[in-house]
Amino acid sequence: MVTLTINSKKVRAKENSTLLEVCQKLSIPIPTLCYHPDLSPHGSCRLCTVEVSENGKTRMVTACNFPVREGIKVETHSDKVLQARRILIELLLARCPRVPFLQDFAREWGVQKSSFKTENPENNCILCGLCVRTCNELVGANAIGFSKRGTHKKIGTPFEIDSSRCIACGACEYICPTGAVKMEMDRIREIKHSDTGILRICRYARLGLIDFMICSNGFECWRCEVDQMIEDRFGTHPVFAIKPAHNKQPFQVNGFTFFPDLFYSEEHIWAKPIEQHIRLGLDEMISIFAMEADSISLPPKGSALKKGQVLAEIRAAGKKAKILSPLAGVVSVINHDVEESPNLAWRDPYRRGWLVMIQPDRPEELFNLDSGEKAKSWFTKEASNLTTFLMKGVPQSSKKDRSPREPLIGKVIHQQWDNLIKILLPPKNERRGK
Ligand code: SF4
Ligand code: SF4
Ligand code: FES
Structure with missing residues (x-):
């Protein structure tokens, strides 16, 4: 406290x-x-x-x-x-002068009109990002994002590519406070015309909330009894009623923490899209190299990082591990906290211990990394191998109550370094299939 x-x-x-x-x-x-x-x-x-x-x-x-x-x-x-x-309300009102929600909000604050210039009176998006975060963090579809910069910044498909990731759940439209999102109808029509027979699954199934249910309402959720029941019961869209509990929480896989909303690479790097950038960090397994690290070297801000180039070099007691980047891009931000306290990347690898942000050269390559079930299955295999190694020597009776990170604390990592490299970073041709 x-x-x-x-x-x-x-x-x-x-x-x-x-x-x-x-x-x-x-x-x-x-x-x-x-x-x-x-x-x-x-x-x-x-x-x-x-x-x-x-x-x-x-x-x-x-x-x-x-x-x-x-x-x-x-x-x-x-x-x-x-x-x-x-002043902030005046700026928002200047951006979207005709949005009734904003006009009411401004009036509550005693702001009748804005003293700032309006560029486009038809604009109705305040760039709050609620739709983007809903789609990425709750739905897990990553179908929309911010594009362009400065005054041209707007909502669209990520990096303006690949709209087919949208599952037409309608959550973005539901959460938008200004009514700016209307894009789901096009996608609904597309699904309506293309999906027939057993492919015609309802949005609860598309969201992964139930295993299977065929939509008999032509994807018009407002005509569906189940949908109405959920809305009456929870007073909100199904994504907000059920998904947060479903998929936001990280969980343990063979003793290591797995975040279901991240992308993972076989170099044990996780990736998370944030607006036009991608944040990269070590997963909890590879982060063990940082446990007693003397230093972590990161590429300088502004440098061009190629796919397969060293993203982080971890040094401990004369040993070093080179972790390669799964993506190419320009390094836009460096986490100096990790450079100053290298073991932060071990203590909190998914949050404060992230490594760098990049502006990707080819944003679509993010989707070549694994996410969701595919990532979980790879993570499970890797975690199982590592746990077997780390638990060697721990009495059988106490194994089940312990996380592999516990015996790790008693080990001197640099003495196990070469074995850990073999387990976590084997040559490409010896890797366990993802
Ligand atoms: S309707 Fe499409 S874009 Fe909107 S939240 Fe659902 S998946 Fe994302
Ligand atoms: S479309 Fe709506 S929810 Fe999305 S950023 Fe704009 S105002 Fe916010
Ligand atoms: S910046 Fe805090 S609510 Fe928007």
């Missing part, structure tokens, strides 16, 4: 919770537009801006993605904060 001060009151909060979560628990109202509790925070609308003072310095931060810290002082409704929020 950490202790912080919010609006002059001392409060205790769970470590790693965000300021927004803490304020919501305390019923302190903070406006949000791009936040959804089932999705990762995006920090794009900035309406949740609050003032944070720490070590004698005060700055504005977005509460939805700012983790609470010991001793910070937070002001959620200072004049500066309220002024900043009104």
Whole structure:
């Protein structure tokens, strides 16, 4: 737990919770537009801006993605904060002047009109990213994303390619606060005309929530009794009613953590698309090289990384492991925290221990990596081999209650280095098929 001060009151909060979560628990109202509790925070609308003072310095931060810290002082409704929020609302109103939802929202904040220039009065997308995150994180289809930059930024298919990934679940349309998403109907029509017989499965089956159900309603969910029952019961779209519990949580596979929403490569690198970039990191198995690492070298920002080139070189006690990149692109961001504390890549490989972000040369190559069930099956085989090796010498009776990462703590990794290289990074022709 950490202790912080919010609006002059001392409060205790769970470590790693965000300021927004803490304020919501305390019923302190903070406006949000791009936040959804089932999705990762995006920090794009900035309406949740609050003032944070720490070590004698005060700055504005977005509460939805700012983790609470010991001793910070937070002001959620200072004049500066309220002024900043009104300016942000004016900017949104200038972007989408004809969106009724936004007009109402602005009125609630006493903003009648915007003093900023409107470029395109027909624009109705505030770029909150809710649709993109819903499709990527909950549905797992990765069918839409942001494209272009700056004032030309818009929602479309990822990198403007491959719309066939859309399963027409309608979740993006449901979550869009402005009514900007209408794209599902085209896809529904496409599915309607192409899928017949046993291929004509309903959206619950397409979402993987049930094994099989043929749609007898022409993919018009609003005519379906099951759909109506779910909506009445949960008061929301099936994706939000059922999917978060279904597929958001990481789970253990043979003692190692598997995140179902990531892409995986046989070099034991995970990849996650984030807007026009792809974040890369070590999976929990290969991260054992970082456990007692002296250093992790990453390619410099701005460098061109080729597929198969060294993405990370981990050194420990004179040994080194070279981990190769599964994708080509320009390195856009480096995680300096990992360079400074190499074992962060072992302690928290999927979150704070990520390695780099790249702007991919050929974005479509991301989809050559494994995801979902295929990735899980490869991960299972790899984790099983590694667990067998790491558990050697652990008495049978205590094996079942222990994670392989526990005996690992008692081992000196650099003494096992060559064996681990053989297990985790064998030459390409000796790899276990994915
Ligand atoms: S309708 Fe298509 S684009 Fe929208 S969330 Fe579902 S799969 Fe993604
Ligand atoms: S289409 Fe809707 S949900 Fe998607 S970014 Fe734009 S406003 Fe947000
Ligand atoms: S809700 Fe925090 S930035 Fe949008």
